[in-house]
Amino acid sequence: MRRVLILGGTAEARALAAQLAADPGLRVVSSLAGRVNNPRLPVGEVREGGFGGPSGLAAWLLKERIDVLIDATHPFAERMTASGVAASSATGVPLLVLRRPGWREGPGDAWLRVGSLQAAAGLLATTRWGVAGRESRIFLTTGRRSLPVFAPLPGVWLLARSVDPPEGPVPANVHVLLDRGPYTVEGERALIREHRLDVLVTKDSGGSMTMAKLDAARELGLPVIMVDRPPLPVGVRATDSVAAAVAWVQG
Missing domain, CATH: 3.40.50.720 (NAD(P)-binding Rossmann-like Domain)
Incomplete structure (x- = not known):
């Protein structure tokens, strides 16, 4: 055997x-x-x-x-x-x-590819997202362990979705959403609208279970910061x- x-x-x-x-x-x-x-x-x-x-x-x-x-x-x-x-x-x-x-960008997508989580955080820190005069509202789907990379950024509010809660205290500018895929385009679209999100940050995980967020972002004209896989x-x-x-x- x-x-x-x-x-x-x-x-x-x-x-x-x-x-x-x-x-x-x-x-x-x-x-x-x-x-x-x-x-x-x-x-x-x-x-x-x-x-x-x-x-x-x-x-x-x-x-x-x-x-x-x-x-x-x-x-x-x-x-x-x-x-x-x-x-x-x-x-x-x-x-x-x-x-x-991995996922591939298609017509109507507005993706910015970066090589690391740190590069994604740098892009968030140096670019104005959303409506001028208010904090940028970020849809963060890079996993609970990545939260310390993004939470200290000034002028941002994070909707951080993960399967399990992050370790340690959660900063005031972070709202944690515990959920597990698969997701639907309708649900992701409603989530983006409910929280008035300006940009999606995700990792190029590939697969169909979590791809609905990319479809919803395309429909709503939401830019995507895509972290390339190693x-x-x-x-x-x-x-x-x-x-x-x-x-x-x-x-």
């Missing part, structure tokens, strides 16, 4: 686990980092919590006699991907990175297809 470890937490990871778990010749373990409360669990065996860095992951691969490793984490889980690459190199366990395609390490085998990942494991 071949043993497969999926570094998961995404819809693609769950879809992959469901398909591989149906193969009687495979033992499939999905690993979740444990950073989200009440995560959606995949089919099959689940391991929660970290490994203790690349060396811990390498030791676990050897101990559990894992035959193949698939990194199907979030496109911005840069540290986990680096750990997977290092552990694969140290143990000789083949690695495949599964990443859903590049994959050089030489890493990667795919954007669950079917291709299944074929790779079974091949």
